[in-house]
Amino acid sequence: MKTTADAVVIGGGVIGCSIAYQLTKKGMKDIVLLEKDAIGYGSSGRSCALVRNHYSNRPTTEMAWKALQMLETFDEETGKNCGFVNTGYIISVPEEKEAGFEHNLKISQEVGVETWEITPQEARELHPLLNTEGITRAAYEKRSGYADPHGLTQSFANLAKRGGCEINQGTKVTRVRHEGGKIRGVDTDKGAVDSPVVIDAAGPWSQGIAEQVGLQLPLHLTRQQIVHFQANFDYGNEYPVVKDIALQIYFRAGGNNIALCGSGVDNPAPVDPDSYKETADTDFIEKIAGLLAKRMPRFADAGVHHTLAGLYTVTPDWNPILDRSDEVEGFHYAVGFSGHGFKLSPMVGLLMAELIADGGFKAMDASPFGLRRFREG
Known part of the structure; x- marks a missing residue:
């Protein structure tokens, strides 16, 4: 050294x-x-490695948008592989979250993000597995997706x-x-x-x-849990990444007909980064499985492929x-x-x-x- x-x-x-x-x-x-x-x-x-731009403040939105463009050209410019997959990204909200949705969408569009509002019906056309019950507004980001952490x-x-x-x-x-x-x-x-x-x-x-x-x-640290669900049908990158504010879940394809699903809700219980449970809890698995099946009914019979848990380091x-x-x-x-x-x-x-x-x-x-x-x- x-x-x-x-x-x-x-x-x-x-x-x-x-x-x-x-x-x-x-x-x-x-x-x-x-x-x-x-x-x-x-x-x-x-990380679930989502790549998207919908934020509530301009600086983070601008940084995310510039970072996405760097990922788009990363492989060609460096000769290395970042695994970026352009699936598109849908964010959906219930009626009580519409004001924040409008604010965030306006920021994204002012920054230059290729995003626009879509109806619940258009969301189903983009992602035919979606049940849009409880969703009143949605937006689509054409160039977003995920990459390989x-x-x-x-x-x-x-x-x-x-x-x-x-x-x-x-x-x-x-x-x-x-x-x-x-x-x-x-x-x-x-x-x-x-x-x-x-x-x-x-x-x-x-x-x-x-x-x-x-x-x-x-x-402060918060432990975040992710469940990989195994579908019994074809489920791949033709389906956009989804962030569902109504149910407080997000999900994306993970290859081999697997859906990665998490929540992102803060859980500020004390966590030791050197000693914490690195797989999901049983009650979380059951809860997230029910929420995913509500939004994508075809996943009602999906099995659990595997789970993991990681840490967010969170500011106020x-x-x-x-x-x-x-x-x-x-x-x-x-x-x-x-x-x-x-x-x-x-x-x-x-x-x-x-x-x-x-x-x-x-x-x-x-x-x-x-x-x-x-x-x-």
């Missing part, structure tokens, strides 16, 4: 690997990435290595060194690295990293923190993605590389994602 670096990235998920890759593109070849387990082992590898994370890592980044797996950070208000480097269970720049991209472990330099970030407003510390020079953080990290990751890497190498954001105004929004109210 190197003993010096221009920058150290902590975390080998899709965010950390994207940042490392973009730093090498900025000409910073002396980069070290530290991952305590394996690349993509944490939240990234347990493992494929994109590994591709970012391989591109970073190709650019000169040293990736150390199975390497746990034990201390972030700082002195005189400046970052000095990190200590690990495999040795020390001296560096003036450290990037906290440790996902569920990011709070612990920040605490090592005396910072408290407004983060469910938007990420992309910033550098005012207290400790050289300490940066890309944390709190609240379940949006995968789809935003191409742009997050670029924006953080700009912040570190160029001194500020250029691809878009990402200042609304600063930590001070929570301190100033």
Whole structure:
């Protein structure tokens, strides 16, 4: 392992690997990435990997839209594979959620997203398996879909290595060194690295990293469960991804006639990222199976193929923190993605590389994602 670096990235998920890759593109070849387990082992590898743009604020919508366009051209531009599948995306709401729906759709259209309102009947035409009972409004995003969480994370890592980044797996950070208000480097269970720049991209472990330099970030963890249902009929990418606000579920095709289904509802019970149940609970499986069958009746007889659970690292407003510390020079953080990290990751890497190498954001105004929004109210 190197003993010096221009920058150290902590975390080998899709965010950390994207940042490392973009730093090498900025000409910073002396980069070290530290991952305590394996690349993509944490939240990234347990993502449903949806790619969509319907958000309640303009900055996140803009970031998602730019990231989607990067995914569309990723394979051709890099020679790697992100597994992006353009299925289209339907978001549907009940009557009591129509005001928020109109607000979000207007933002998406102003940003330039190829999206428009559709009737419940048109939603059924796009996705013939849908029962639209309880749905009053819906929108369609033509260019959205999903990608491969493992494929994109590994591709970012391989591109970073190709650019000169040293990736150390199975390497746990034990201390972030700082002195005189400046970052000095990190200590690990495999040795020390001296560096003036450290990037906290440790996902569920990011709070612990920040605490090592005396910072408290407004983060909490929530355990999210996903069930893979096995259909007994043909179910594939001809069906759009669906986000159902009325039933609070989302689902997409997963290959081999499997539907991935989750909820995304906050469950802020205390969670230890080093020790939590990594499969779905029986009561959740039963509940989500009933909801999926209500929205897609042909799944009433579907079996459970397998389940998993992962962690969201959530901020108070469910938007990420992309910033550098005012207290400790050289300490940066890309944390709190609240379940949006995968789809935003191409742009997050670029924006953080700009912040570190160029001194500020250029691809878009990402200042609304600063930590001070929570301190100033």
